[in-house]
Amino acid sequence: MNSNIPRMILGSNHMDLADRVLAKDKRAAARLITLIESEEEEAYEQLGILHASTGKAHIIGVTGPPGSGKSTIVDRLAKKIRAKGKTVGIIAVDPTSPFTGGAILGDRIRMVDLTLDEGVFIRSMGTRGHLGGLSRAASGAVKVLDAFGMDVVILETVGAGQSEVEIVSHAHTTVIVEMPGLGDEIQTIKAGIMEIADIFVINKADREGADKTAMEIQAMLGLNPEKPEWEPPILQTVARTDQGVDVLLEKVEEHYKYLKASGKFEKMVEMGIREELNTLIRGHLNRLADDMIDREQFDKMVNDILARKIDPYTAASQLVEDIENKLK
Ligand SMILES: Nc1nc2c(ncn2[C@@H]2O[C@H](COP(=O)(O)OP(=O)(O)OP(=O)(O)O)[C@@H](O)[C@H]2O)c(=O)[nH]1
Ligand SMILES: [Mg+2]
Known part of the structure; x- marks a missing residue:
């Protein structure tokens, strides 16, 4: 009973869009594509549910x-x-x-x-x-x-x-x-x-x-x-x-x-999956980098690069090393 509550609160929002797409609801398909276009997090969850049926x-x-x-x-x-x-x-x-x-x-x-x-x-x-x-x-x-x-x-x-x-x-x-x-x-x-x-x-x-x-x-x-x-x-x-x-x-x-x-079909599909997975991982890593870069250190590096005290290559390596150490 209780498990129904979240769905009731959310009403007929996109919580169940994937299910509706699988039930051949065209309006749900259109709505989901709109969510995908605006790169809503929810869209990827729904696409995740749909994956098994693709x-x-x-x-x-x-x-x-x-x-x-x-x-x-x-x-x-x-x-x-x-x-x-x-x-x-x-x-x-x-x-x-x-x-x-x-x-x-x-x-x-x-x-x-x-x-x-x-x-x-x-x-x-x-x-x-x-x-x-x-x-x-x-x-x-x-x-x-x-x-x-x-x-x-x-x-x-x-x-x-x-x-x-x-x-x-x-x-x-x-x-x-x-x-x-x-x-x-x-x-x-x-x-x-x-x-x-x-x-x-x-x-x-x-x-x-x-x-x-x-x-x-x-x-x-x-x-x-x-x-x-x-x-x-x-x-x-x-x-x-x-x-x-x-x-x-x-x-x-x-x-x-x-x-x-x-057998080209299977190879093609596998390659597509490899590419997609790589792209997704890179997206996650980009966000992770944004979160983890030490901004103070970053600004200091910019000044040091400007002042020719350090080169950008060494600076980037050092910033990434800092992140790696934090992750350990
Ligand atoms: N003469 C001639 N005209 C054609 C033929 N096929 C399409 N057209 C006309 O060419 C024009 C463009 O057709 P579309 O099908 O819209 O072309 P499209 O490549 O989708 O155009 P975009 O999406 O704008 O790039 C329309 O006026 C069509 O009626 C054809 O075989 N012969
Ligand atoms: Mg056209």
Whole structure:
């Protein structure tokens, strides 16, 4: 009886958000993602509860330059995946947008019919400050939708440099959406992006220059002296009229099967866990350092460094040594 009291006092706050997510409550999922975005301590507790129920979804990353048709493709893919009886979560990340929780224009359009569907969950996220935080938040949102039971989770992010590479690093299958037409278009496919691509899509193939762009990508891939086990296909689509999207979905599924059959999937997941654990430990150690640095000593060191009495390297070592001695 008594054990019920805390829950009663807390009422229907986020105490039981994780349970509600597991019971397929979309509002709870949305609420938890908001908590994750604001980096609330509570969010990590809830994510901790959800961990046991994650690891089942196929996570697909879709990235590429602004306006190449990513959202249109994701929309088409989601409908096709639903038609096969599978459920889909969509997280649209825009590192250049300060908007969160709601929808960016392009996403609002597709939301009309997809959000009416019980088996679909769509969420937009933007930066609230630092990019590292956005990548972490996106990863958390993926976990929520995975635990929710979505068979497929699509992470869409606009190509804006290093950030999209970091964000799609949470995906199992990465699709790069390019488009023909721009003279220096191929220049935007940077080395980092080439390496993470599992599938290339040249969308807007109704425009001139799609074959040329395909050849340029092929040429860039050909520069790699090692023949990869998985050779990224280069597809052409007209997402607006649904041309080629069936083939894209086939390739996405083929890639997933390849990952599973080759054992790459498990390795990839293990590597992700290693990285996450390292990042979390470093976060804790940073906070620990902030708590334990002797501020008086620190200020004295700053003055001594200014006065050229000591160098910063020796000073840092001494401050850390002090912390180590305190911990003993
Ligand atoms: N001609 C043509 N237009 C397309 C095609 N696919 C999408 N579009 C149009 O291109 C514009 C951008 O499409 P989106 O799907 O919003 O592109 P996006 O990559 O998600 O854009 P951001 O998220 O803003 O980077 C829209 O007006 C689409 O209707 C296509 O295959 N051909
Ligand atoms: Mg978009």
